[in-house]
Amino acid sequence: IDMASPNINMRDPAIYRIRRATHHNTGDTWCIYPMYTYAHPIEDALEQITHSLCTLEFEDQRPFYDWLLERLTEGSLLASPPPRQYEFARLNLTYVITSKRKLAQLVYDHKVSGWDDPRMPTIVGLRRRGYTPAALQLFAERIGVTKSDSWIDYSTLEGCLREDLELKAHRGMAVLNPVKLVMTNWDEVMGAGHLEPCSQPALPHAPHGASSGAAPEGTEPPPARHFTLGKEVWIDREDFEEVPPKGYKRLFPPSIDGNGNAVPGNKVRLKGGYVIECTGCNKDADGHIAQVLATVVPDTKSGTPGSETVKVKAAITWVGVADGVNAEVRLYDRLFLDAQPDAGGKDFIESLNPNSLKVITAKVEPSLANALPGQNFQFERHGYFVADRVDHVTGSKPVFNLAVGLKDSWGK
Incomplete structure (x- = not known):
């Protein structure tokens, strides 16, 4: 074009290469292939692109892009006006790589389960992780467009998902690390075999308050979840401490303080149900907690008259043994331990997080049993989860993937 040009791309650019190799689509029909910088502007014009958006490394290619299109439109080989190229800084997200070559290496080396692995920054991966188009x-919108290279913290992306799901994702109770709680006076107080019907709003921040309230005329009442409370329930192991640390507000058994005084077991509310008082625990042969024991406090069911007469400092989530459902829950963490895993020529494989996936069997309330693939939920106290879009051999258990926790706890 111009051997005196200060831009090397405008001197004598290569526009074709000859390669005598079998092509995966056309076989041996062709041996001449256009270079990317030559094909790119022509394809943009043929596809009627008006604004060709590129990252900054294409900036010094723009003069060739413009020169080629000007010559072709002058010769009436392409329609006028031609496309224009605009450059901006690429998105650098911490703890993520976006190079297709490197992502392919993760797939082909079986570091992940496939292109749709929920840890992958692909559209199919993000969808299975529970990310929504709105998020x-x-x-x-939040990060904007810039010409300056910078790194966006991954927590910014997570915050956008939380913000989108807060008013959309139906709530549900799930016990991720279950231990059985037995209410020893249930049969005496409530009746042998009795199951108490309970309900909670599916969307607690919906207009007009809780689902049990009457909706204004002409409007739909907020949805509700229904489940039952019986003598035995599942609770999270972290909700019971045999020797509680200072400030602990959940279940702990009776004890004797330093002055020799008897201290009663702590009281908590089973969310949506009754207040209970811890009386102790049973252990297995290895000394592990096998059951937590408690008594139910009569006339304290949530939403009933007098339920607030017994004051407690904490409410815990639970799932009834009678109607709880087993679920496979996949707890995903970030795929890399290094915030910039492939920056500066580093070997990104070395910074893979060995604990980026943990699969557990949890107990979930019955409203979650028939979750539709792709449906988002908030597991109360745990985070946002999505019913998996891919069928797996899991028997009849529903499968949920962790999308994001309720707050950013990475590195804390």
């Missing part, structure tokens, strides 16, 4: 659009 990604909010993220794009």
